[in-house]
Amino acid sequence: MRIKLNSIMVDSQDKALKFYTDVLGFVTKHDIPVGGEFRWITVVSPEGREDLELSLEPNANPAGKAFQEALLKQGIPATAFESSDIQKEFERLRAKGVVFTREPTNAGPVTLAIFADTCGNLIQMYQPNAR
Amino acid sequence: MLSHRTLVRLCRARDLLREVPEGPLSIRAVAAEAELSPYHFIRQFRAVFGETPHQFRIQARLDRARHLLTLSSYSVTDVCMEVGFSSLGSFSDLFARRIGTPPSEYRRRVRPLVQVPGRMPAELIPDCLSLMCRVPGRPFAISEK
Secondary structure (H helix, E strand, O other), X not given: OOOOEXXXXXXXXXXXXXXXXXXXXXXXXXXXXXXXXXXXXXXXXXXXXXXXXXXXXXOOOHHHHHHHHHHHHOOOOOEEEEOOOHHHHHHHHHHOOOOEEEEEEEOOOEEEEEEEOOOOOEEEEEEEOOO | OOOHHHHHHHHHHHHHHHOOOOOOOOHHHHHHHOOOOHHHHHHHHHHHHOOXXXXXXXXXXXXXXXXXXXXXXXXXXXXXXXXXXXXXXXXHHHHHHHHOOOHHHHHHHHHHHOOOOOOOOHHHOOOOOHHHHHOOOOOOHHHOO
């Protein structure tokens, strides 16, 4: 058994695909209509392994929506992505209009920053600090 | 940088925009509830949620309309009023443009999916990761346009 797929709930798959590709720079791996209004969408990072996928899941389930909104109100990130140059990434994203709730901050083992993904989530970005 | 306090206010404003008030609720009034100037409110809301407060409110109303058309016995006109539109014509046009089918036809398509009265059919509420099970796609009744 392997860890190969993770998912994040989004309030609109259209909006999410735009943000995760155009803004974050991930690449669409799958975008398959599965009936109704929903699609099976996954993205991969061009900087990572192309078989590690993130699924952009619709939060149409009220339980999912409640959980997502509670996390956001508490300022808790839904997931985290690793960066090899967090300062550069922070500046690139900020220039694209991304809103940060925490600018790059040294937190001991990692430097981390937190931003809004425009789809109802906060996302943490981190870079391991050199020992 | 967005402070936690402002984030919480924006979340509260989003909750307000989902509600259907008795009287008209202006964006200015929602901004005041969020303790932000209208200009900053609209700008910050869009940056965090990816759409303007107005766009969000319209979408929330259409979502609620879909819910009522699926589960309630309200007429299309009642649904239109219930979600906060005053003109049936503009509601129907907007619904058709965004959802792809007029409200009455939407209802006709989704009703057969409701197996337990009052409970949204599973096809309209995907479980996490369950979408993958449907690849390459087992079309729902609703997609058979």
